Amino acid sequence: MFTLNKPQVKILLNEKGELVTDKKEIVELFKKHFETLLNRQEQGSTNEEMTYYTVEPDIGEPKQEEVARIIETLKNNKSPSENKIPAELLKKGGKDLINTLHGIISEVWKRETMPEEWNTAILCPIFKKGDSMLVSNYRDTGYKVFTSLLLERINPYATEIVGEYQCGFRKGKSxxxxxxxxxxxxxxxxxxxxxxxxxxxxxxxAYDSINRKELWRVLRCLDIPQKYIDLIKMCNSKTNLKVKYQQEMSEKFEVKSGLRQGDALSPMLFNxxxxxxxxxxxxxxxxxxxxxxxxxxxxxxxxxxxxxxxxxxxxxxxxxxxxxxxxxxxxxxxxxxxxxxxxxxxxxxxxxxxxxxxxxxxxxxxxxxxxSKNNVHEEIKERVASANRCYYSLLKLFRSKLLSRESKVTLYTSYLRPVLTYGCETWATTKGDYAKLCTTERKVLRKIFGPVYNTETRTYERRHNNDLQNLYGRPNILSYSRSKRIEWAGHVWRAEGKIIKRVTEGRIVGKRPVGRPRTRWKDVIVKDLKMIHDNVKMEDANNKARWNEIMVAAMDLHGPLSC
The missing domain is CATH 3.30.70 (Alpha-Beta Plaits)
Known part of the structure; x- marks a missing residue:
């Protein structure tokens, strides 16, 4: 199977600066590193822990239907924990498995005691740029079902508590x-x-340094029901980790600070x-x-x-x-x-x-x-550069005689094009920007479809832009980004009272300097809509069906292929 993952490093430096190549020694180095990193000395809270006496809402036990629904939402193709039970197996387990798992979860819910197997996670160190590290975990599938169910129960409270300034891990935000x-x-x-x-x-x-005692106090101050707080504490107490690297596994060690990395509850708790x-x-x-x-x-x-x-x-x-x-x-x-x-x-x-x-x-x-100059053109250049790096990493596949053209086009539209158009919904683009995007797309398409053979001169010739578009048979990058921008504009228009609409319609008291003003995002939207039809207005966004038709119409506007 083709993968873009970087190979794991097989040589590390220990504390003395000596090279370490033995797998077991490398795993032990990682264990020591993460044991120190994830067991920080927590600062004492400035507020004394108090006992709150309030009227608690009636917290019902998990229902069988909830467990079944959570199981269906588990992601496939994820590494299982030490019990070797993947999510796919749970989904095929039928009613008997759901009944058994529901019984276990209900018992944990009532007793507020975690099974020993759920307390241990497997940690895989992955290198980023430089020598920084990102932690990834394998979690027990039963534990995932439990925490996902608990998260579903707490989310209504978190939604009310967290302000609109926060867009991370929020439903309907990206x-x-x-x-x-x-x-x-x-x-x-x-x-x-x-x-x-x-x-x-x-x-x-950030996640590893959260003061747990202060967080528990804050949850109570924010009127989270005590039952949920107790269950959250249970999920974050007596937690153990094992480091897995190059098929070697370390001894487990306890984690006493921060939030559990890779845990379903952690993003909500951090927010x-x-x-x-x-x-x-x-x-x-x-x-x-x-x-x-x-x-x-x-x-x-x-x-x-x-x-x-x-x-x-x-x-x-x-x-x-x-x-x-x-x-x-x-x-x-x-x-x-x-x-x-x-x-x-x-x-x-x-x-x-x-x-x-x-x-x-x-x-x-x-x-x-x-x-510092609010220049979107620099962003376009970076998108093109990122897309080129992606293109060269996939070049072997684009050249392959084993893959069909359709497969290569799918590879482009699902992997490379998203890199090229990331954030295109917010661009205030010019013809020069479109030219860069179109040139990049045509380079990829020419590699996919190859040259055309001229029978008269008996030579291979470069395909014309119109030939490329006919073979591609899909909206070009210009039409695609225009459609995405129109789709986003409709979403902004309907977001009454939300930050995205307030900043779009907001004004600054002042005077524009002399000279031609820069193209604004709203100007580009108006121009896009006029290209579809003179009668199209932003008010049409209130009708989603009508707006979807406008988006489809934007896809059909291929624009000049020589742009």
Whole structure:
């Protein structure tokens, strides 16, 4: 099977700087590393733990229907735990298996005692860029069903608690929501010649550093039912890990701090922890555009906004102080400061005692390029560069005589095109941008369909653009990105009262500078709709069926292939 995974490193350096090649020694090194990383000394809570006496809601035991539904939602093709039971087997187990698993879960629910097998997870270290590490876990499938069911019960409370500023792990939200919000704020500030200051916060091992005692106290303060809190505590107590690397397994060790990596409950618990940090920071200032909060987040990727250097500094101070109570420590090396401005500025690094945050001209946030000139063209260039890297990694398959053209086209549309068009819903593109995108797509299609043989000259010739489009038989990259943008515009229009609509319709009091203004996102949407029909208006988005027809019509507008 073809895979793009990088090979595992077979040589490591130990504490003395000596090379280690033995598999068992490597696993032991990883065990020591993660045992230290995941067992931090928690700071004592500034608030004493108190017993709350309130009227508790009636918490019913898990129903058999809930267990059956959760089993059906488990993802396939996931590595099983030590019991070797994959999700696919649970789904085929029938009523008897559901009855048995329901009985186990009900017993755990009543006794609030976790089976020993559920307390142990397998951890696989995976290298990222440089020498950073990402932790991935194998979880017992029974435990996954239990925590998924518990998450389903708690989610209504979490939805009410967590503010709209948080887009990570929220139903109906994605990275596009966050990207659109930031782009619209930057676009409007740039249009009216007003500076926008940003601090991109990065925490050191955010999930691993959460202060559990403080989190349990916060859950109670936020009126989460005590039964659910007790079950959450149970899931996070006496947890053990084993390190698996190159088929070798370490001895298990206990994890006493932070949230369980890879656990269904962890994203929700982190969102609640961060919500408490934001509330504790007590930042009342609002942005002029859409009257939105000055702190935005996608999971642990936090961004602080302000109209001046001092504003973001003061907000950052309050936010970091509140974060320390929850155990969150800022990563000075990865936290950056930026000012988006029309004018050339010589701002120094941002000093927030005891930290100094580097001032940058460009920053990659949620996979997109944010730069000091709010230049979307730079983002298009990065998309093209990323797509080219993806293309060359797949080149062997595109050249293969064993794969059909249809398979290669599917590979392009499902793997490479999403890389090229990531975030296209928020682009305010020009003809030059489309030219870069079209050129990249045609390069891939020419490799898929190959040259054409000229019988007269007896030579192979490069296919013309029209020939490529006819062979491809699908909307080209221009039509595809236009349709995605129109689809997103309809979603924004219907999001009454939400941040994405408030920033889109929000205004800044001021005067535009002299000269031709930049193309705005709304201008591109209006132009797209006019290309479909003069009578199409944004109000049509209220009718989803009608808007879907407009999206299909946009797909049929292939545009100039020589763009």
């Amino acid at each position: 990275t596009v929501d966050h990207i659109h919000t930031i782009r619209q704020i930057a676009e409007k500030h740039y249009e009216y010649n007003k500076d926008l200051h940003l601090v991109f916060i990065d925490f050191k091992q 609640i922890a961060l919500e408490w940090v934001v509330r504790t920071a007590n930042e009342t200032r609002k942005m002029e555009v859409g009257e939105i909060e000055t702190i935005l987040a996608y999971a642990d990727d936090v961004i602080i906004l302000g109209n001046s250097r001092n504003e973001v500094k003061q907000t950052t101070i309050k936010f970091l102080e509140a974060g320390k109570i929850m155990g969150l420590e800022v990563n000075q090396e990865k936290t950056k400061y930026m000012c988006i401005s029309r004018n050339d500025r010589n701002d120094l690094n941002l000093k927030v005692d005891p930290y100094i945050f580097e001032k940058v001209e460009a920053f990659k946030y949620l996979g997109i390029n944010i730069n």
